Amino acid sequence: MVTLRDVAKEAGVGVATASRALDPTSEHVTSSARARVLAAAASLGYRPNSSARATTTGATPMVAIVVSDIRDPYNTELIHGAISAARERGLMVTITGTDHADDDEVRVLRTLRSQRPRALVVAGARGGSNSSHAALLRELERYEHDGGRVVVAGEDELPFDTALVPRREGARQLIVALAELGYRSVSLIRPDGDSSGIRSWETGIAEGARQTGVLVDHVTHLRDVPMSRDGGYAAASDLLREGRREVEALVAATDSMALGAMAAVRSAGLTPGADIGVAGFDDVVDADDVTPGLTSVDLSLESVGASVVELATSAASERRRVRQFAARVVVRGSTPPRVSGIRR
Amino acid sequence: MVTLRDVAKEAGVGVATASRALDPTSEHVTSSARARVLAAAASLGYRPNSSARATTTGATPMVAIVVSDIRDPYNTELIHGAISAARERGLMVTITGTDHADDDEVRVLRTLRSQRPRALVVAGARGGSNSSHAALLRELERYEHDGGRVVVAGEDELPFDTALVPRREGARQLIVALAELGYRSVSLIRPDGDSSGIRSWETGIAEGARQTGVLVDHVTHLRDVPMSRDGGYAAASDLLREGRREVEALVAATDSMALGAMAAVRSAGLTPGADIGVAGFDDVVDADDVTPGLTSVDLSLESVGASVVELATSAASERRRVRQFAARVVVRGSTPPRVSGIRR
DNA sequence: CTGAAAGCGCTTACAG
């Protein structure tokens, strides 16, 4: 491996000068010295050893992102925004998946501390026990205490700089949009367990309901269902079997649950959209590819991802910063206009 | 930050002993010394500085993966396999996206060399010019020459250890499956441009055709279409407009193109499946969520991802290793059985 | 088995 020493020798300067010449922000170099060093570096194919640089300066050019599952398009969208923003700043992004295990998250964080990343990004809404929450918090605080930066992407639930996913606002807008389409009564399809993301969504739904007068059936599902396509299918099946035909639309907490609900509607011999509206949340599935297209809410996840990197790299501020983003309802065929509560 | 020195002092041993005690593979430590060091490390919350370790040993605990677009489920599946395998080995995975720009890939690789990752994984089939291919190859060889490992995930087109995505075999099996379902004549929907991935797919299709006697219409599309849903829509629309009604199925190079093709079939007033079969490739979309479900080919991408890490971490072998994986056709409603060429 | 010492490749006061 060619080292700074080699470059310095080749350029006929000391290693200190070579180091300065290679640092674009350093001004204490004659331009001729800089030119010679740059030429030497190029001809030798020199690449600074960033580990060595990191042990000297204490700062790594990495931002570490912890997500539950890297296959989830929700996370992927966010990560994509982060990678682009990181690249603009000459940083690398490291991804770790916890596979949904809460305690694993703590373990992963501990491992990550070895890396001394410039910032640790925790993505996704937390649910789960208070004890795991406390353990997580302790680990993150320890990290910040050691001079690292912690940034949260998702909910406003941890005392660090946060890029907020606009779930509440998005859910509110969705109900408003449905009201404008003529829906007067909807039923929620949601996973069980208590996650902050779901809470935000419900809060937004309730706000929209209050604002528009839309009736929201906060039915407790007959069985516990997971946040997945199958969960949506199960919950919607139960609901339809109960025969709550006064419900004009199923409003699901995620797109995948909504897709499951659509399948359930079909299994019940009904047509999604025409007979009963279905709406999702997140707009990450290729909602145009299902039939009918799925009405959903775009949560600006790419911007959230970019913001996370911006927060991580900007000068630490004395007070906690919280970034807001816009949500946007995307109406598609799964929620056609209704005329005064009567099926079209 | 607490350092090894602090741990050693706390445990009442020298820093060398502390280092050995913390290394599970080192045997030259009394178990009592080790116990004291471990206790000290735990109570101090010590985490080894992996940059420092890396500058000492020259080896980083990172595997860097370069993909075109991190949002592509194809890549995501592969990355997920890699992350899991990496975690088992105590390694981290770094992701970089090139956003499909070939020369960007070279630039990214150059940046990555600074990181000195244990291995560089290049994922995805290459297309493009010979010049960019040459530049890429040069960069990778330089990296290997410096003692790094290069692993390719995708096609057999670069002279490094390779985990092969079973495109050829998968395409062959698909045609065989279609033949068994009664299809006698299919038309290909493929993107233009010349990529090794598409070439493999076509080779497999041709093999299947030879084996089964299925007629493959290697029609050149009327216009250039991209490898996307819209591309599939455009190509299929042209084809249907031409009125090649003797074609019994559209076989697309990717799932997204197939979804576009399905939409085109519908726009033409036909029903996908019942009137004309549609098949995709990769099985990464939630093919169950479209109606009818999309017949596709599972390419074992998660295994490919895991294999990449295995190749990257196993002892370097004097000869190049190529790993093979199985493909599996998943038949769904978009290709119902046909009775002797007559529509059911 | 153990510790002092050298060395990994950088950066950055410190004196010229």
Next chain:
DNA sequence: CTGAAAGCGCTTACAG
């Protein structure tokens, strides 16, 4: 502006 030197936090022969 420039270079010799110290130091970042580790690991690992080298002598006990």
